[in-house]
Amino acid sequence: MSETSQMANENWIKRWGTDWVLEGCASCNGVFVLPPEKVSQRCPFCGQATLAQMDPSDDRPVYTQPPEMVVPFRAQEATLRQSVSQFAKSVWLAPTDLQANNLLGRLQPVYLPMWLVDAQVQGNWQAEMGFDYEIVSHREQYRNSNWETERVKETRVRWEPRLGRLNRAHHNQATPALEQQDEVEAKIGRFQTKEPKPFHPGDLTGAIVHLPNRPPDDAWNDAVLLLQTAVAQECRQASEADHTRGFKWSPSFSNQHWTQLLLPLYTSYYLDDDNQAQMVLVHGQTGKLRGVKRASLKRARRVAGIILAVAAVFLLITLVLLGLGFTVAEDALAWAGLVGVLTIGVGGTAVLPLLYAWYINNVASRE
Ligand SMILES: [Zn+2]
Known part of the structure; x- marks a missing residue:
């Protein structure tokens, strides 16, 4: 571990705002920031029976970059109750522990991470810009024993090559920070990240935070693709064009700065015949639920x-x-x-x- 990241890790608690504890799960490889009263419980993500306390200076990389924005929980309690009781009723011959009240009592708010990266982007670009224009033609038609003239409008696109040089700062490009992000969204639906609000330590009351397990280096490749799309759109707007195609650029990036965006998820579990925890995930915005179904043999x-x-x-x-x-x-x-x-x-x-x-x-x- 480099000296700078070690220093950063020593300061991490201050940045998160309160006396947090770090714990890791050996089963799903998750690293969690927990309030003291939630320490050493079951893994809130995979249900593994115990979590192990961690030291931020451990060899294993711990990404404690501070949260900057948060997508608030907004699923209504009535929706949560309904989703949970529907699920509990959906399994015939369910294990005795699979009951709506158990699931509701164990419902745990968990924030999932996304990376937010700022970067200074410089470079040359070229593209074809498309401009809409209308042509009007007249069509003769024989109708009701008369010739009638009809005006027909048609939109066409005029393409022109453009090029330019850009130098500007991009803020808060979001990319997944969790290896399991796609898997989670395939189960309960995508998170709506359009209107996040600035993070305050109070947002974490009663919640557990899943730290990123995807290194910024990995996420950066995704960020570059997303930045390219954003830059292409900006160049189109600057050219006052309606369309763009064949965008090419030779960018160089500097001053990357990484923070986190937190996404709202509820997790819960029930125990099957073998006392194994079976996980139930609930979308923190929509209340959509997906749980592992187990019947009792x-x-x-x-x-x-x-x-x-x-x-x-x-x-x-x-x-x-x-x-x-x-x-x-x-x-x-x-x-x-x-x-x-x-x-x-x-x-x-x-x-x-x-x-x-x-x-x-x-x-x-x-x-
Ligand atoms: Zn786990």
Whole structure:
């Protein structure tokens, strides 16, 4: 670790504003900033049973660049309750711990990081700029036994080559700071980052912050592509053009400055048959929920047992009726056949709860 980053790490607590603790998860590789009362609980991101306390000067890189902007939590409590109870009801033969109240009680606000990078951009650019213009033509049409003239307007684009030199500062280009960002957004939908507000330490009350696990060097490649798009649009606006194509530039960048944008997520979990935590994620803006579904094999076996017991009673009745049919009352044989069919029908359904639990735990959970 370089001297400067070590110094930066020693100062990190001051920048975050309060007496925070750093902990890491060995399972998902997450590093978290936690308020003291949340220390050494379950990993809020993957559900692993314990987190290990970390020192900011550890060998493992810890990106404690300060938060600059925050996207506030704004999902309504009623929406959260509804999402959670719908999920809890959606699993038949659910583990006993999968209940709406448990999920709501364990709901934890977690901020996910995005990088915000400032940079000074210099260089030459060239592109073709497109300008809309209208042409008006007249079309003759024979209608109602008369020739009528119709004016037709058509928009065309005139392309002109342009070039220039730019030198300007770009602020707060956002790029993902978490390896799992795409995975999370594929589950619960994208975060709306258009209107973030400036960060205040008070935003972190009761919340846990997931620090970046994607080095700025990696994120920088994405940032350059996004900057290129932004610069191309700016050049188009400066040229007062309507379109642009074939944008090329030879940029050089300086004064990169990295801060964080925090995105709002709720996480919760329930314990399955094996006491493993199964995670539930809820979008902090929309309340959209996605959770891992697990059925309880124990409950499936119990239900199958009850069905088999009922089938056994029917089997007994069938045997008694058969006995009667061959000895005293011939009519009983017809009844024995009927109850026998019922026995097979009921007994056959005993596999359904087992099949369902197997399907949920092995097939549906992989989707
Ligand atoms: Zn974890």
